[in-house]
Amino acid sequence: xxxxxxxxxxxxxxxxxxxxxxxxxxxxxxxxxxxxxxxxxxxxxxxxxxxxxxxxxxxxxxxxxxxxxxxxxxxxxxxxxxxxxxxxxxxxxxxxxxxxxxxxxxxxxxxxxxxxxxxxxxxxxxxxxxxxxxxxxxxxxxxxxxxxxxxxxxxxxxxxxxxxxxxxxxxxxxxxxxxxxxxxxxxxxxxxxxxxxxxxxxxxxxxxxxxxxxxxxxxxxxxxx
Numbered sequence: 001x002x003x004x005x006x007x008x009x010x011x012x013x014x015x016x017x018x019x020x021x022x023x024x025x026x027x028x029x030x031x032x033x034x035x036x037x038x039x040x041x042x043x044x045x046x047x048x049x050x051x052x053x054x055x056x057x058x059x060x061x062x063x064x065x066x067x068x069x070x071x072x073x074x075x076x077x078x079x080x081x082x083x084x085x086x087x088x089x090x091x092x093x094x095x096x097x098x099x100x101x102x103x104x105x106x107x108x109x110x111x112x113x114x115x116x117x118x119x120x121x122x123x124x125x126x127x128x129x130x131x132x133x134x135x136x137x138x139x140x141x142x143x144x145x146x147x148x149x150x151x152x153x154x155x156x157x158x159x160x161x162x163x164x165x166x167x168x169x170x171x172x173x174x175x176x177x178x179x180x181x182x183x184x185x186x187x188x189x190x191x192x193x194x195x196x197x198x199x200x201x202x203x204x205x206x207x208x209x210x211x212x213x214x215x216x217x218x219x220x221x222x223x224x225x
Contacts, residue, residue, distance in 0.1 A: 038075075045074055064088075064171075065170070067084060067087070068173075069177050069178035071084045081168075085164060088164070092159070096150035111141065119134070131154075136166040137218060140214050142163075149163075
């Protein structure tokens with residue numbers, strides 16, 4: 001058994017064990033009560049969603065889809081989308097400001113030279129369109145792209161608009177899933193949860209291959225001629 005397979009099995013086992021423990025402790029039942037959970041969070045809830053989206057742009061501690069699903073679950077598809085997009089907008093603005101403040105050395109600490117050169121090439125050929133497509137197409141490093149955008153001559157307002165429009169479809173899907181979560185049965189939730197874990201493991205294992213495939217698609221959109 002290879003190391004990566006062993007790690008994958010360990011992660012799945014840990015997730016399942018955590019789920020059983022949470023269920024036995026009654027946590028799952030508490031989480032299913034959306035109104036009680038929203039009341040518990042109070043005015044801090046919307047702020048937590050916004051901060052979560054900001055952090056996932058700057059540091060990527062958790063996948064942005066998780067924050068979007070939580071936003072949709074707590075506040076519905078509309079307000080969940082508004083809160084998520086507000087957080088993403090602020091995160092984008094902060095990333096651009098940091099890049100312009102700290103310069104190229106910051107980017108070189110965040111991403112490989114190969115990735116930075118590749119994004120630079122897209123921007124030189126297609127400018128704003130390249131940024132829009134990176135935000136729109138899944139599995140591409142859109143968070144790193146926020147920092148790269150800060151070093152271009154494009155106006156901040158234009159960059160933020162590209163990020164908002166490009167990310168909107170993914171955010172809307174996430175919040176819609178969250179908004180419908182309370183209506184799902186336990187078997188349906190279990191299937192969705194298991195699928196999410198499997199997809200996360202597949203992405204972790206084949207991240208580079210998926211990224212390269214999406215870059216190939218981006219090459220077709222940004223090719224000269």
